[in-house]
Amino acid sequence: MLHHAAPVATVVAIILALWYLGAVVLNAPWVRDQAARAGQEVTLAELIPATMAQERPVLPAPHQVAIEIWQTTVEKSVTSKRSLVYHGWITLSATLLGFVMGTVLGMALAIGIIHNRAMDMSVMPWVIASQTIPILAIAPMIIVVLNAVGLSGLIPKAMISTYLSFFPVVVGMTKGLRSPDALQLDLMTTYSASGAQVFWKLRFPASLPYLFTSMKVAVAASLVGAIVGELPTGAVAGLGARLLAGSYYGQTIQIWAALFAAAFLAAGLVAAVGLAKGVVDRRMGARA
Structure with a gap:
């Protein structure tokens, strides 16, 4: 140690x-x-x-940032508008919703790409091209469009998180579903396995290491999306709102404290995905 x-x-x-x-x-x-x-x-x-x-x-000096984090997490009530715990929870809720939606969307697209040649040729290039658009440019458009149809608050931020998080899941899951070699696929054919059996007994288990690795990237990207989604709306709650307030009033210590809070939150989310991977590995009989 x-x-x-x-x-x-x-x-x-x-x-x-x-x-x-x-x-x-x-x-x-x-x-x-x-x-x-x-x-x-x-x-x-x-x-x-x-x-x-x-x-x-x-x-700010490191000790100034540390004091600010202590005062806004331990010394403030979690319901206080000056508490980083309060603002962190607002951002976390949008992050988790966007991450779940992005993961489900990414897995669905990956499965479609594997089993449909037309989707492989048409969808994957568009998935890659979607990530060339700067999120700061597309975030206000997403918010405006969703507000126009009556969706505001959590949903627009979650949609931006989904936009950032689905891409690594698509790429990782597609790579994982394609990881079984020809001998393994031929063996399943020899056993007269159906397409569903090949998927659930061979392709899906083989894709899990790739999936969890991509989910670690996706959950961090989802947090970035939630914070970015709070910036163009002039949000009054969330880590993005703390960054905005700090920039408006020149409170650099507050900005740095919010940045570190976001970093700690991202580390916790990535660690949670890692723990989930460990549980799944043990259930599948993997050795420690």
Whole structure:
């Protein structure tokens, strides 16, 4: 355990050192400007602490972000509009709904692509082309169209999450369904297996490692989609709303805290998919 922890701790220490150095360099001009306005000289010993205690720094120091996260998660009620737990739950609900819809859509398209030559030739190129459209460009259009038909709130954000999350599932599931080799398929033919039996007993089990790997990518992309979906609507709740509010009022510490909250949430979602994969592997008889 120590053998694995030491390299990680070293990398983290280097990142923190560079982060603190960046905070000093980027925040120093404001400190010097304030000192010059007051007709004072600022020494290095005074400069460094001042750069790490600014209310609205260009680059917050790590401890400032950590304090903000602590105050907005532990010290605030989860129902408070200033709680990151509250905003995280709003974003998480859209993320999970979009992820489920994206996974179902991706699996359905992959199955169709495998069993239908026309879909393979026509659908897959469009699936790939859909990901060339910048999400920041298409998100407002999705929101406007859905609002026009009376759908607002959770659904538009979930649709944007679906748009981002279905692609890795389609690609991964298609690759997995095609992974059985010719000998395995010939063996199923020898046993007079039907198309459904070939799918459920050979293709689908073989595709699960690919599926879960693609789901890890998809769930992270789904979170990005939920946050992006909150930006063009001027949302008042969600991690995207915290980012907007922080940018409006120059609260860089709040922005960084929301970014770290999103990162922690993404890590938790990816870990949850990994746990689900472990459960499925054990049920299928895989060795630890």
